[in-house]
Amino acid sequence: xxxxxxxxxxxxxxxxxxxxxxxxxxxxxxxxxxxxxxxxxxxxxxxxxxxxxxxxxxxxxxxxxxxxxxxxxxxxxxxxxxxxxxxxxxxxxxxxxxxxxxxxxxxxxxxxxxxxxxxxxxxxxxxxxxxxxxxxxxxxxxxxxxxxxxxxxxxxxxxxxxxxxxxxxxxxxxxxxxxxxxxxxxxxxxxxxxxxxxxxxxxxxxxxxxxxxxxxxxxxxxxxxxxxxxxxxxxxxxxxxxxxxxxxxxxxxxxxxxxxxxxxxxxxxxxxxxxxxxxxxxxxxxxxxxxxxxxxxxxxxxxxxxxxxxxxxxxxxxxxxxxxxxxxxxxxxxxxxxxxxxxxxxxxxxxxxxxxxxxxxxxxxxxxxxxxxxxxx
Numbered sequence: 001x002x003x004x005x006x007x008x009x010x011x012x013x014x015x016x017x018x019x020x021x022x023x024x025x026x027x028x029x030x031x032x033x034x035x036x037x038x039x040x041x042x043x044x045x046x047x048x049x050x051x052x053x054x055x056x057x058x059x060x061x062x063x064x065x066x067x068x069x070x071x072x073x074x075x076x077x078x079x080x081x082x083x084x085x086x087x088x089x090x091x092x093x094x095x096x097x098x099x100x101x102x103x104x105x106x107x108x109x110x111x112x113x114x115x116x117x118x119x120x121x122x123x124x125x126x127x128x129x130x131x132x133x134x135x136x137x138x139x140x141x142x143x144x145x146x147x148x149x150x151x152x153x154x155x156x157x158x159x160x161x162x163x164x165x166x167x168x169x170x171x172x173x174x175x176x177x178x179x180x181x182x183x184x185x186x187x188x189x190x191x192x193x194x195x196x197x198x199x200x201x202x203x204x205x206x207x208x209x210x211x212x213x214x215x216x217x218x219x220x221x222x223x224x225x226x227x228x229x230x231x232x233x234x235x236x237x238x239x240x241x242x243x244x245x246x247x248x249x250x251x252x253x254x255x256x257x258x259x260x261x262x263x264x265x266x267x268x269x270x271x272x273x274x275x276x277x278x279x280x281x282x283x284x285x286x287x288x289x290x291x292x293x294x295x296x297x298x299x300x301x302x303x304x305x306x307x308x309x310x311x312x313x314x315x316x317x318x319x320x321x322x323x324x325x326x327x328x329x330x331x332x333x334x335x336x337x338x339x340x341x342x343x344x345x346x347x348x349x350x351x352x353x354x355x356x357x358x359x360x361x362x363x364x365x366x367x368x369x370x371x372x373x374x375x376x377x
Contacts, residue, residue, distance in 0.1 A: 004031055005041050012045050123328070125157070125181045130169040138179060150203055158182035164203030173199045175216070177328035178349075180305075185212075188223035189230065194304050195325040196251075217249045219305060222262075237285050240265040246277075247301055251321060258282040258301045266291065307349035316341045316359075316376075323374070327352045332375045338365070 011028040032042045125138040129148035137145075138157055145152040150171070151163040161184055175181045175197045182192050186204040193199055197216025205211075210230045222230045224243030232239040234250045237257075244262020248255070257266055259277040266275045266283055268290070275291045277283055282296040300310040309322055316338055320331045326349050333339075347355050356374065359365045366377040 004034065004038050007031055008038060008042055009045065012042065123176050123178055125176070125179055126174045127152075127159075128172040128174065130171065137173075138181070158184075160184055162186050162203065166203050169203055170200050171203060173201070175199075177325055180307075185210075185223075187225065187228075187230075190221040192219040192305050194218065214248055215250055217247070217251060217304065219245070219247045219302060221245045236269055236287060238267045238269065240267065251325070254284040254286045256282055256284050258296050258298070260298055260302075303346075304349075308346055309349075310346045312344050313342045314344070315339075316343055319347075322347070323352070328372060329369075330373050332373055334375055334377050338376055 008031055032038050124136045126134055127137055128134045129150060133148050135145060135147050137154055143154055145154050149164045149166050153160040173183060175193045175195060177195050180194055184190050185201055187210055191199060194217035197218060199218060200213035205228065208228060210228050211233060213233045222241050222243050226242050230241045232248055234248065234255055236255050239248060239257055241262060241264045244264060245260040246264055247258040257277065259279050259281055261279050264277050268285060270287060271290060273290055275283055280295055281293050284292045303310055317333060323329050323331055356367060368375050
């Protein structure tokens, strides 16, 4: 019986926070109906929830454990596919806020048109060659592109190879909101760029170093060359490597460098500070506080490459920059009642409509969409 009770408690918790799949909901009903003891245990959970209040009951859930379970479920599939009750864009665990997903679901749903969330024609990955020439890259299928003195092998959302004669010219790759892009540099280094990122690089590397410039977020798999260190310049600091893989995020006030393997040397541009990282450590650099280091979850930090963003006990307002980058939408909070709303879970790129519906269903959040603005009322 205890095993049945464990399953009932687990699925009951998932049902309460709106993350139960259709199949598991059916399983829960089957187990409840199997014995009178199981039915009594389930009813005791209902009474416990009523006695504590929904808010307190949810606060007592182990959200970190839930997220680990979610990750395992996602990683077992090649691509994320959610059931209609399984939060198609985000699995939300609400902290300190009333959860009413299955207790009191609103009859009306906010309908977001396909036009609002469709990729606009002007959302294009652009390559600018020093001298004024430019070309749109996304959408190319296995094609050879000649621009300036460059010869590119482009396919889908990636430049597979670059050839050229000039090492003095700097090219600029611009990735807009909602999109991402991959580029293989002349030395074989692979760079994966997140939305709203700008990447500057030479056609080929000459001299004693290989130097590039990043604004936004990028993951680097650096081709090994002990004689030519690879240097990533950002606004506030530089990352120097010989051959390694790491992630650089410059979106916020802190520059975040997360080392997956190898070693890197970080150097602050405005202060006499340097720091050497070891694998599994992330360094946050801020002009006011300098470098701070801590371990990181590589699955979470790098999940953007798979179109997933994890968040832990994050105020919904703090999702605004991500919404802007991934969906080209802004958030407008017209009510103060959401100021203290914190959520944990994940959101999938390209699934804003389902994410908003999940917020609406799980916490009775009212919103409307007007053009490129989401208004929380």
